[in-house]
Amino acid sequence: MINLLKTNFNAGARINAFTKQSGNAGAIASFVGRVRGENGDVDSLYLESYPRVTETSIQEAINAANDRWALIDVLIIHRIGTIKAGAPIVLVCTASEHRRSAFAACDFLMDYLKTEAIFWKKQIGENTAEWVEPRQQDYQDQARWK
């Protein structure tokens, strides 16, 4: 399931619901990404999506993960709009029978979200506001799966 949300979400409650719903999965991997304040330089992020197009592209990444690993279920929650420093921006949960698949798919989907997912990101500080692009490290991480 994919959820693009304009408001904060409760990561733990979502992970519990996902776990409950994923029946007999023995392994649930999850990742929570939070907006880093960068020592006070960043007050918030503004995240823009292209409605429907962004969801479709994320679904394609989920399909690719399903082709590659034996997954029981996948959940991606991503914030859009204004997200304050310290707040969760993304949650990826993957469920599988054994843990190797869940870990790999969660890692893979995060790399996708950080480089190819259709989001535009503005870092907003006290006196600054600039559109930012992925770090070099994000591209390197993503290249591991090719």
Place this chain on the structure above:
Amino acid sequence: MINLLKTNFNAGARINAFTKQSGNAGAIASFVGRVRGENGDVDSLYLESYPRVTETSIQEAINAANDRWALIDVLIIHRIGTIKAGAPIVLVCTASEHRRSAFAACDFLMDYLKTEAIFWKKQIGENTAEWVEPRQQDYQDQARWK
């Protein structure tokens, strides 16, 4: 922090508390392992530890993870005693600035817990009760880190 618990725990609530407490970590990876019912063959697991010795050995694994990756915080919760099929048996949470370290350390610690941690495990079914040892796959996973 290490918690060996004789009663069920709420994984989501623990992940939220961990996230809150890990201050400016941008990345929180977690893993929840549940007792698999194996299509009705397993009703519960009985897990035995060696009090203090088990905790000490897990702490050594956490120290090894801290030596290897830049981690902000680590939490390991592990059930002991009787755990019913479907219930969570383990939670590992790792927090770091960027996600690569959190993912790797979480994966590493799970491999440790599944092969070297000092637990004895009995699978209990309707008419059976047998002590079990790690799967071959668990040893292969663990060998990745040597």
Place this chain on the structure above:
Amino acid sequence: MKIFYFGRLSDRVGMRQETLALPTNIETLFALKSWLNDKHDLGGALEETSIKSMINQNLVHGDAPLTGCIEIGFLPPVGGG
């Protein structure tokens, strides 16, 4: 026709979307980009090679006719989530 400007393009154009009736002589994507460039004084921002275009939410490579086009998106490089 609905036109979306994403990310830094929205700052450049001064709006995130607009609905326009195109002059009849604007029949292709490249012609549209050039017309919008003049209209909004964009200094070639839409024509940068890093800008991707979607017609009716499908990615277009190179030029393309605008027949049947009801929505265009101009996408600068994505920023990651």
Place this chain on the structure above:
Amino acid sequence: MKIFYFGRLSDRVGMRQETLALPTNIETLFALKSWLNDKHDLGGALEETSIKSMINQNLVHGDAPLTGCIEIGFLPPVGGG
């Protein structure tokens, strides 16, 4: 002296722990194992090479004196969490 039998050893011995006063002639780990083997009729279960021993919660390799020993643990291969 406190003795712990873990995992399948506890089923074999029929208890998880016991507190024993050792005969004065039992001065080493190997002697203790042999004595417990006879006492509980274990068929060599404690002497299997896969069984690890901890004296005062420290792993012991091979034989070792029992001087100062207040706790012994016999550990079959761990089962994973």
